[in-house]
Amino acid sequence: MENNTETFQYTTDKFLSSGNDILILGIGNYLMGDEGVGVQFIHHLDTTEFPENISFLDGGTGGFTLVPYIESHPHVIIVDATMDEKEEGTITLLKPKFSDDFPISLSGHNFGLKDMVDILSFMDKMPNIYLFTITISKMEPMYLELSPKVAEAILKVTEMVLDLVQKIRKEN
Numbered sequence: 001m002e003n004n005t006e007t008f009q010y011t012t013d014k015f016l017s018s019g020n021d022i023l024i025l026g027i028g029n030y031l032m033g034d035e036g037v038g039v040q041f042i043h044h045l046d047t048t049e050f051p052e053n054i055s056f057l058d059g060g061t062g063g064f065t066l067v068p069y070i071e072s073h074p075h076v077i078i079v080d081a082t083m084d085e086k087e088e089g090t091i092t093l094l095k096p097k098f099s100d101d102f103p104i105s106l107s108g109h110n111f112g113l114k115d116m117v118d119i120l121s122f123m124d125k126m127p128n129i130y131l132f133t134i135t136i137s138k139m140e141p142m143y144l145e146l147s148p149k150v151a152e153a154i155l156k157v158t159e160m161v162l163d164l165v166q167k168i169r170k171e172n
Helices: 033-044 063-071 110-122 148-171
Strands: 022-027 054-060 075-082 091-094 128-135
Touching: 022 033, 022 063, 022 148, 033 054, 033 075, 033 148, 054 063, 063 110, 075 148, 091 148, 128 148
Parallel strands: 022 054, 022 075, 075 128
Antiparallel strands: 091 128
């Protein structure tokens, strides 16, 4: 009997990184008030403050559709909202390697993020991920504004992301 099986060779798509080594990714739902802080962060970012070879992406609530972008960059910095019962506007930096390393209380789209990390780990395509969470206290459907403390956190997290980018570049 003849064996007609083929091995599937999987490669990352360099087009998705444009040759850049760092992806800065904002996650969230713009239509849910503070829950959209990651997306708002990306839209308020002055990219000229950053060095070259960085990709910036509004990931919305993309989940699985973000896998090709994330796996194509060696370093990924994510900004997202969390409901972790800390004071509103609190910024926390995590370096998750597995889905269990993500906070349980990430906002509404956390299942997609956690599953995405499991997929990347399984495929051995996991980049260095840095997750900045910003504490929110509520999600408001069909509300575009950020609460004052969460809006203020965007300026602070921008400085923290810029510092992290400089640190990554020094190490590489």
